[in-house]
Amino acid sequence: MFxxxxxxxxxxxxxxxxxxxxxxxxxxxxxxxxxxKESGHTTSIVKYxxxxxxxxxxxxxxxxxxxxxxxxxxxxxxxxxxxxxxxxPGSQHAPFSLQGCTLLVKLNQFDPHxxxxxxxxxxxxxxQQGIGGLQVMGLxxxxxxxxxxxxxxxxxxxQPHRHFGxxxxxxxSGEFRDEFGVYPAHTWLRSPxxxxxxxxxxxxxxxxxxxxxxxxx
Numbered sequence: 001m002f003x004x005x006x007x008x009x010x011x012x013x014x015x016x017x018x019x020x021x022x023x024x025x026x027x028x029x030x031x032x033x034x035x036x037k038e039s040g041h042t043t044s045i046v047k048y049x050x051x052x053x054x055x056x057x058x059x060x061x062x063x064x065x066x067x068x069x070x071x072x073x074x075x076x077x078x079x080x081x082x083x084x085x086x087x088x089p090g091s092q093h094a095p096f097s098l099q100g101c102t103l104l105v106k107l108n109q110f111d112p113h114x115x116x117x118x119x120x121x122x123x124x125x126x127x128q129q130g131i132g133g134l135q136v137m138g139l140x141x142x143x144x145x146x147x148x149x150x151x152x153x154x155x156x157x158x159q160p161h162r163h164f165g166x167x168x169x170x171x172x173s174g175e176f177r178d179e180f181g182v183y184p185a186h187t188w189l190r191s192p193x194x195x196x197x198x199x200x201x202x203x204x205x206x207x208x209x210x211x212x213x214x215x216x217x
Contacts, residue, residue, distance in 0.1 A: 003033040003190075004041070006166065006215045010190040011181060014045050026052030032188050035108075042107040043188075048072070053096035062110030063087040064147075066170070066208055070101030079119070084139045084147075086110075086118035104170055109213065114142040122149055132156060144212035152176075152207070157200040166214030167191045174205025193217055 003010055012032055019028040023038065026049035035041040048054075048070070065072065065085040072079045074093040079085060081101075087093065089110050118140055127135035135151040144165050152174070169176065169189040176183040178197040183189060191197065193216050 001035055002031055004035055006190075007192050007217055009180075009192060009195060010188070011183060012188045013184065014186045014188055015184070017045075019047060022046075022054075024052065024054045027054055029105075033190070039108075041109055042105075043109075044105050045186075045188075046103045046105045048095075048097035048101050048103075050100040051098060052100075053094065056092060056094035058090065058092045059087050059107065060089060061108040061112065062089045062114065063091070064106040064109065066104040068102045068104060068172070070097060071099055072097055072101045072103055077119070080121070080123075082121060082123040084118065084120040084122055086116060086140060088115045088117055091117070104208070111142060111145070114145075116140070116142070127151060132158065134158070145210065146212055147208075147210045150207050150209055152201040152205040154202065154204050158198070160196060160198040162194050162196045163191055163211055164194065165212035165216055166193045166195065168210045168213070170208045172206045172208055174201060174203050176205050176207055177201060190214070 014030050017030040019030060022029050028047045030045040032043040067079050067081050067083040069081050074095045076093065089112055120139055122137060125137055127137050130136035133153045133156050137149040140147040171183050171185050171187045173185050178199045180197065193214055
């Protein structure tokens with residue numbers, strides 16, 4: 001097991017991690033949290049070299065993907081950078097990338113009743129006005145779980161708040177901040193149930209954020 005104590009706050013600069021080989025040739029990963037070596041609850045940054053592929057496989061409790069760079073593909077379609085994908089529990093596919101790609105991948109973390117298939121091209125989806133100067137792009141919601149992109153204008157400060165069911169963030173661009181540290185692009189953060197912080201930015205920053213999905217301990 002790796003980083004599976006959900007009572008602990010984590011901040012990982014993935015740019016500083018080394019790539020590790022996966023079972024598929026040309027597919028590399030940076031583990032962020034992992035229940036077992038090749039199964040169970042897993043979150044990783046994954047890189048496909050050009051022309052690489054992964055064998056067809058099922059997702060017992062779902063798969064969630066955000067395409068960070070390049071073009072990700074499977075037998076159902078091609079997904080360029082900015083694509084948000086949810087493959088529900090029990091789904092199956094054979095992924096590959098002709099030109100190469102980098103992804104955020106979350107495996108086996110869905111509620112068994114969350115059966116939605118989601119395909120969103122965030123590059124062509126409008127932003128909605130959020131609190132203060134924030135702009136929000138909702139990606140998915142199921143019971144307490146909410147997933148969105150949030151764009152912070154330079155100098156924005158958000159009120160201190162708690163996270164029921166925790167919070168998970170991947171900084172996509174800019175630099176996210178709170179009273180605990182400064183997080184450049186590609187930093188992954190996980191905060192436990194009922195944790196609190198006071199986030200702000202000094203430059204325009206975009207984050208992927210998920211709340212309400214971690215164990216209520």
